[in-house]
Amino acid sequence: MTTATTTSTTAEASNGSLLLTLMKLRTFIALFAVIAFFSVFAPNFLSTANLILMSKHVALNAFLAMGMTFVIITGGIDLSVGSIVGLCGMVAGGLILNGIDLQFGYTIYFNVFEVCLITLAVGIVIGAINGLLITKLNVAPFIATLGTLYVARGFALLSSDGQTFPNLVGKPELSTTGFAFLGSGRLLGLPVSIWMLIVVALAAAYVAKCTPIGRHIFAVGGNERAARMSGIRVDRVKMFVYMFSGFCAAIVGLVISSELMASHPATGNSFELNAIAAAVLGGTSMSGGRGTIGGTIIGAFVIGILSDGLVMMGISSFWQMVIKGIVIIVAVVVDQAQRRLQQQVTLMQLAKKG
Amino acid sequence: MQPVQDEDCVLRLEDVTKVYSGIVAVRHANLALRRGAVNVLVGENGAGKSTLMRIIAGVEKPSLGRILLDGKEVEFHSPADAQRHGIGMVFQELNLFGNLSVAENIFATREVTRGLRGIDHRAQIDKANHFLDRLDAGIDAETLVEDLPIGQQQLVEIAKAISLDTRILILDEPTSALSAAEVDVLFKVIRELKAQGVAIVYISHRLEELMRIGDYITVLRDGQITGHAMIRDIDTKWIVRSMIGSDAKDFAKSVDHRLGKEVFRAEDICLPRRIGGLAVDHMGISVRAGEVLGIYGLMGAGRSEFFECVIGQHPHSTGRVHVGGVDVSACDTSDRIQEGLALIPEDRQREGLVQALSIASNLTLASLERFLRLRFHIVGEKERAAIKAAIRDLSIKAPNPDFEVTSMSGGNQQKVVIGKALMTRPKVLLMDEPSRGIDVGAKADVFRTMRRLAGEGLAILFSTSDLEEVMALSDRIAVMSNGRLVTVIDRTDATEEMIVKASAEGHKTTREHA
Structure with missing residues (x-):
């Protein structure tokens, strides 16, 4: 809640509010602090090339963190995202390299676009499995996603017997070329993965702020019982957040294998x-x-x-x-301290009113 | 009030005030507890009895004022602290560990040990059985608490308090789950303890019990002590008068309006209890548009459970619910709200509000689909306009709708919960104890709103354990007891005696297991 503002009328309360505002902006302050620190102490830190490279690194974590944010807001946790990254990378790599062997002499190959869609679907399906375990079978989120963490990682390793799928250039006659675009392509000077991050982040922020499902995510995490009583379909909300988390993980799986042009089953550990x-x-x-x-x-x-x-x-x-x-x-x-201070300030304001 | 100065007084509260976020629970209370006597404390729900006792038992610290034990000022930092001073309390909500045995519960935090060889289970069980025998409880100290019916759990709680060797024993509604025979045993034990010089604080809503067992009585109203007397000098009329007060509450005048067609009908609603029996026992009722139906009952009568069944929160419940002629029995909560049902739950904090969200988001939480464009985009202006209208209509004192909902007083929080329900444009409004834990002014606002809504043709069902409220607000009065609908009376025919009598009905016949 970094954007919320407090107004206070009295002088002594404004002291508390100043501290509060500082604390609310702590993530910004931390960001500027690290940037300022490294621009002084790390050579070439502020060069464009370095900034873009760093952004690419950050983007991978940012995708996962967005999915995780929704999950955590509902009061859950998703431990399986790292494994989903690995499995989805293997799915993409396997489909490009080997296609699907139909057992009777035919092999289906998909073009890169289809491969991406299938990979995203795999991520969403694993998220849906997490969601079903948590909503229908009442498994605690920590345990359910811990289970899928192992299962997904296991399947990733099984898919290639622990080997890497190397050299995902694809063959023009199978139209499996062009996978590199996701990881190393550029649009208007920015890497594709950054553009994707911007799109997904804007969409996620929009969902959180301006749609009923977004409001419901907060309500479920804030007070599940009250949410149920208000007619919110809590199970659907939870399904959504785990599926979204799986979707974000699948994107990361795609981007990483595209950057490396290879899929390794231990990716995303x-x-x-x-x-x-x-x-x-x-x-x-x-x-x-x-x-x-x-x-x-x-x-x-x-x-x-x-x-x-x-x-x-x-x-x-x-x-x-x-x-x-x-x-x-x-x-x-600091987060805890801020909440306590906030409570004190509101209590004080309440007491003053009578 | 005159501070009592005789030497019988073991504990005295002087000018004690307790403020929670949003509400003053106890206001400048002076209270003296006498040794070797039953000190009765009465008051309506939310009058501050429990808070006062929690202060004495060390659970809460007073915001202002002091506690004098044997004339010396003391300060309790924890319940353990109070226990060391000889104060034991049986809470209204049971505080037992269901996964431990009765003996382990009785000796929790003060286990009988044999030095390094750990807990002496044998000795614990023997001692526990001794206390239980004194209560004629027929409970084996080795059983797990969660396997006992609720009445026997209550007895375990009492045995635990007795085992503490207390000088002051606080019993907060100890009989609410006991059968008549168990109450007799309890009273016998209370008399024994009294003879030993223990000061007993007895809180109950059942006036006839108080008259039977009490020596001194203190009446609380809205956090203030309004009366103090010897039981032998007074009668139940005096108690009721002090509880309700001469300055009768500001009930809005009934607006004359014609009742419409039947819009709500519940048939044969049953909800099984986890420990056997039915929490709601074949409940059926119908309400017409514009009618206010008050459901009166004691704690545990099954009113909240009935409302929860109606709104679709209990998948195991059976029976049929019709809203405006539509059978909604198969729908989930979300669809029932769509069909025009709305519930204002009893426990505002646990079931009504999302504390982390703003006042505005709480208000529109159940009715977001009203503000949508393209079925997913919330149109900001529409939402804000509706929020403004709700704040105005319900006179919610919100400094800024974007503040967190917990920044307001209890009464205003309650209005937000009501506003949330009304924004779904219901045909039938279920209000579970709508006046619980809010101050007088907010109560008046809530009652006025109820009147207005009924005048606009809404069917309202509200539950209360406040006699005066049910008499003043309802068009018809339904009395529930032990899960069953005992009677439905027209307000014009109803008397307070009839209602009180009916509300005890269910506790006489059944409960053979307890």
Whole structure:
């Protein structure tokens, strides 16, 4: 909730509000802090080439984090996104390289566009399975998605026996060429994956703000029982968020294998943790009901810039982990402090009114 | 009120005030508890009895004022703290661990240990059985609490409090789930404890019980103490008068209007209880357009459960519900709301509001489809206009509709819940305890709104455990007891005695298992 503003009339309350405003803008402040820090200490940090490269890195995490944000707002969690990334990469790679073998001598090949659609469908289906487990079978989100994490990773490894699908250039006669466009193509000077991020982010932000399903996502996470009583179909809302999360993961699977022009079954390992970190850093509350897409994107940028910047400064990757962990913890502590302060300020205003 | 100065007084509250976010629960209360006596506390729902007791038991800290124990000022930081001072409490809502045995529950946090060899289960069970025998409970200390019916769980809770060796024992509606025989046993134990010099605080809504067991009585109204007397000097009329007050509440005048056709009919609604029996027992009722039907009943009479069945929250319930001639029995909550049903739930915080959302988003939560373009885009101006209209119509005191809903007082929060229901344009409005936990002014607003809506042709069913409210607001009065509809009376024929008598009906006959 970075955009909310408070107005206060009295002088002493404005002190609290100033602190509150600062705390609300903490993700922005963190973003500017890391950018300022690295522009001073990391050579070439502000060069266009580097900024674009970093954005491409950030985009991958940002996709996952957006899906994760919706899931967390409903009060759930999706641990399976990393594995979905891996499996979807393998699906895309396998379809381009080998097609579908129909067992009686024929093999179906799809063109790149169809491959992408199928891959996205796979991601959405796994999300739907998560959703069904959680809504119909009442499995706790943590456990349900932990299960699909293993299953999806297992299938990814099985699909190639643990091998990489290399060299996804495709054959012109099968119209399977052009897969590289997603990962390394450019439109108007910006990488395609960035354009995709912009489109998906705008769509997600629009859904969150201006559609009933968006409002329902917040309501379900804020108070599921009240949401049910208000006639919200809670199960459908949950299905939607897990399917959207699967969809975002599938996009990342496509982009990564397109960037590398190869699919490796271990791709996306522990990506889910980065996605959760970005969401939390962006102000999403793990207890549900609060969060914004904009905040999450900024959170993803903070984490991405932090890790790339530290690499550029030549800091050991072990230290990077320590620093990243501290940043996340500080973010949550500040988040809690802000909520307490907010409560105090409202209580005070209430008490003054009588 | 005169502070009591005799030496019998074991605990005294001086000028105690408790404020929660949005509501003043207790206002400058002075209360003296005498040892070796049953100190009765009465008041309507939301009068502040439970809050006052939670302060004494160390669950809540008073916002203002002090607590004097044996004349010395004390401060309780936790229930354990209060227990060390000899104060035990049986809460209205049971605080038991269902997954532990009766003995383990009784000795929770003060287990009988054998040094390093861990808990002495044998000794615990023996001691627990001793306390249970005193209550004639017929409960085995080794059974799991969750396997006991609710009445026996209540007895376990009482046994636990007795086992604490307390000087002050607070019983918050201890009989609400007990059968008549169990109540007799409880009273016997209370007399024993009294003889031992224990100060007992007894909270109940059942006036005849108070007259039987009480020595001193204190009456609370809207967080203030309005009367204090010896039981032998007074009668039930005095109690009712002090509870309700001479400054009768501001009930809006009934607007004369003609009743329309029947718009709501429930037939044969049944809801099984988890521990056996029926929470709603073959309930059937019909309401006409423009009619206000008050459903009166004690706690646990099944009113809330009935409303939840009607709105479609209980898939296991049976029976039929018709709204405006349409059978909605097969629909889910969402479709029933579409058909013109709306529920204002009893527990505003748990079931009515989404605390993280703004006032505005809460208001439109159930009726977003009214503001859509192309079936998915919420048109901002339309929504804002509707929110403004609702805030004006219900006189919600909202400084800014974009603030979080918890920034307002309880009464205004309740109005938001009502507004949310009204924005779905219902034909039938179900209101479960619409005046619970809100201040006098907000109550008057809510009652006025109910009148206005009935005048506009809405059928209203509301539940209450407030006699005066049900008499003043309803066109017809239905009384529920133990899940059953006991009687339906026209307001013109109804008397308070009839209603009170009917509300106890269901507790006499059944409950053989308890």
